[in-house]
Amino acid sequence: MKKISLILCMAVALASCGSPKKDGSMNISGAGATFPAPFYNVVCKEFSTATGNSVTYGGIGSGGGIRSLADKTVDFGATDVFLSDSEMTDMGAAVIHIPTSLGAVVLSYNLDIADLKLTAGIVSAIYRGKITKWNDERIKALNPDATLPDQAITPVYRSDGSGTTAVFSEYMSKVDTDWFNEIGDGKSLAFPVGIAAKGNPGVAGMINETKGAIGYIGSEYALAMDLSSARMQNRSGSFVEANIISITASAANIDIPADTRVVISDSPNADAYPITTFTWIIAYKEQHYGNRTLSEARALTNLFNYIIGNVGQEIATKTNYAPLPMDVRDKTVAIIHSMTFDGKALEEE
Amino acid sequence: MKDKIFRASLFVAACLIIILTASIVYGLVSQSLDAFSNFGFGFITSSEWDSRNDVYSALPFIMGTLLTSVLALLFCIPFSLSVSLFNGEYFRGHRASTILSSVVDLLAGVPSIVFGLWGFYTLRPLMVEMGVNEQGFGVLLSSIVLAIMIIPYASSLSAEFLAMVPNDLKEGAYSLGATRLEVIQRVSLPAAGSGIFAAYVLAFGRALGETMAVTMLIGNTNNIPHGLGDTGNTMASIIANQFGEAGGLKLSSLMAIGLLLFLITASINFIAKYIMKMVRQ
Numbered sequence A: 001m002k003k004i005s006l007i008l009c010m011a012v013a014l015a016s017c018g019s020p021k022k023d024g025s026m027n028i029s030g031a032g033a034t035f036p037a038p039f040y041n042v043v044c045k046e047f048s049t050a051t052g053n054s055v056t057y058g059g060i061g062s063g064g065g066i067r068s069l070a071d072k073t074v075d076f077g078a079t080d081v082f083l084s085d086s087e088m089t090d091m092g093a094a095v096i097h098i099p100t101s102l103g104a105v106v107l108s109y110n111l112d113i114a115d116l117k118l119t120a121g122i123v124s125a126i127y128r129g130k131i132t133k134w135n136d137e138r139i140k141a142l143n144p145d146a147t148l149p150d151q152a153i154t155p156v157y158r159s160d161g162s163g164t165t166a167v168f169s170e171y172m173s174k175v176d177t178d179w180f181n182e183i184g185d186g187k188s189l190a191f192p193v194g195i196a197a198k199g200n201p202g203v204a205g206m207i208n209e210t211k212g213a214i215g216y217i218g219s220e221y222a223l224a225m226d227l228s229s230a231r232m233q234n235r236s237g238s239f240v241e242a243n244i245i246s247i248t249a250s251a252a253n254i255d256i257p258a259d260t261r262v263v264i265s266d267s268p269n270a271d272a273y274p275i276t277t278f279t280w281i282i283a284y285k286e287q288h289y290g291n292r293t294l295s296e297a298r299a300l301t302n303l304f305n306y307i308i309g310n311v312g313q314e315i316a317t318k319t320n321y322a323p324l325p326m327d328v329r330d331k332t333v334a335i336i337h338s339m340t341f342d343g344k345a346l347e348e349e
Numbered sequence B: 001m002k003d004k005i006f007r008a009s010l011f012v013a014a015c016l017i018i019i020l021t022a023s024i025v026y027g028l029v030s031q032s033l034d035a036f037s038n039f040g041f042g043f044i045t046s047s048e049w050d051s052r053n054d055v056y057s058a059l060p061f062i063m064g065t066l067l068t069s070v071l072a073l074l075f076c077i078p079f080s081l082s083v084s085l086f087n088g089e090y091f092r093g094h095r096a097s098t099i100l101s102s103v104v105d106l107l108a109g110v111p112s113i114v115f116g117l118w119g120f121y122t123l124r125p126l127m128v129e130m131g132v133n134e135q136g137f138g139v140l141l142s143s144i145v146l147a148i149m150i151i152p153y154a155s156s157l158s159a160e161f162l163a164m165v166p167n168d169l170k171e172g173a174y175s176l177g178a179t180r181l182e183v184i185q186r187v188s189l190p191a192a193g194s195g196i197f198a199a200y201v202l203a204f205g206r207a208l209g210e211t212m213a214v215t216m217l218i219g220n221t222n223n224i225p226h227g228l229g230d231t232g233n234t235m236a237s238i239i240a241n242q243f244g245e246a247g248g249l250k251l252s253s254l255m256a257i258g259l260l261l262f263l264i265t266a267s268i269n270f271i272a273k274y275i276m277k278m279v280r281q
Helices: A004-011 A037-051 A064-071 A085-090 A119-126 A137-142 A163-175 A179-183 A199-209 A219-226 A244-249 A294-308 A311-320 A326-337 B002-038 B057-089 B095-109 B112-132 B138-165 B167-175 B182-208 B212-217 B235-242 B249-278
Strands: A027-032 A056-059 A076-079 A095-109 A154-158 A195-197 A213-218 A231-232 A276-285
Touching: A027 A064, A027 A276, A027 B249, A037 A056, A037 A095, A037 A179, A037 A219, A056 A137, A056 A195, A056 A213, A056 B138, A056 B212, A064 A163, A064 A276, A064 B057, A064 B112, A085 A213, A085 A231, A095 A163, A095 A199, A095 A294, A095 A326, A095 B095, A095 B249, A119 A137, A119 A163, A119 A231, A137 A219, A137 A326, A163 A179, A195 A199, A195 A276, A199 A219, A199 B112, A213 A219, A213 B057, A276 A294, A294 A326, B002 B249, B057 B095, B057 B138, B057 B182, B057 B235, B057 B249, B095 B138, B112 B138, B112 B212, B138 B182, B138 B212, B167 B182, B182 B249, B212 B235
Parallel strands: A027 A056, A027 A076, A154 A195, A154 A213
Antiparallel strands: A076 A276, A095 A213, A095 A276
């Protein structure tokens, strides 16, 4: 198993594990979720230009990212689902979560109708094969002004294990008992109907090419491919479009714990989009492992500070992720500050 | 001295290949033990693939693989047989045959992802229009693309075997007043029969292992396909789809599927080689 992930990571992040280059600059590599990959790709490139260090990020999926970090083939992993306590223990040493932005999982569809309204109940019925046509009475009732075609619905889901699936199904299980009983939540689920594709880009591409398809993807992928996404009904009953304002609203009024491991979907806020999540970078708290040097570890904390700093958060907004709220940012600064090298605080004063 | 070094290096290279193959087999077997000891024979006969309860089995994928490959073989026979007759019989050594055979060989060089893209963007809308199913993906679409992919393998070998049929035999038949069609039916095809059969077995083996194009076209659902319009998953495509996130028992099950696929393709190839050896003697 180790051999496989090693090969995989070598393929994904060619320059592995921060070996210093001759001029003193560092190679930093990360791998994980495809959901924030568009953001990380830009922010890593900007950081590389600004500092001369070279940072690569491979979007191989949340699970792959966690495993690569555990195998120590990358310097940081990335995931849309925070590690459970038992997963944290499996990592062998203390792992920290660094939230980098907020994202939404949207339900994109291929139909010539703008602003389609959907509820979790309808989405659940579609994925359970109970609603099979777009002109179903239940969809009509929600969208009286739209001319819904007599077109079969093709639900699309992820064929690989995925953090996006986990975020989406966690929300669905929370608000819909039928979903909870028949499909449940997790990274890899068995759906009774529909077709599957690999990765966020795969699902987005399949929706884009299939008339009548609907699927759940990271909001950035819907925007990038110009797919229409449904307005979802939130807890207070309003139908909300996923945008930076409604995504940010979902993190308001929520107690964020010090380690930021919290689920924020199904927000009570009336302006909030319901299916949202923090997306995290994970790394080892104690950075002196393997043959890592102090300057490599420092380059890594610099990268983290850059991502959650003003420049990084501006890039998040530009790539359609919602920036971290100020209180979360303060907590994240403290988390990065807690990283150590040989037990001593890592960051330069 | 030089001769000795040359011989030694050849020997080392050959040994390396054997060791490599043996270690691949060893790796597959050792990593799939977990799955086999957990699920036993049920791994091959049951149809559950449930990540949440950690229950896995290979039947849907074995069926998907066999169904797509057998269909692909059926679809490819009319085309590859005509091509091989054209090249090996009617226009042997003719310019038209050179052109045709190089075009067909070119087909063998097209990367499988390109076939996948072509199937996705060109053939799939056609499937929807024909009303195969709502979104076009499925067994039929993948079988057609697979059929085109294996045509070169089946046809060039078959043509070779057809060309090997002794001229004396054919001339004898002609002298007795047989028409060309009769010569093909009664002399060439029977004489080259087992060779042609072997060519198709090899092509079948190639269809079994094809991954990329099938993964893009079959729909990737973990069920046993019951019809042409059904979506499914093949042994190769389930591995390609899920190994990135897999761990523990799931990874072991994927390895076990890999091992089964290896065994099936290896035995198919072995059969083909055996038949060809018999023919050539």
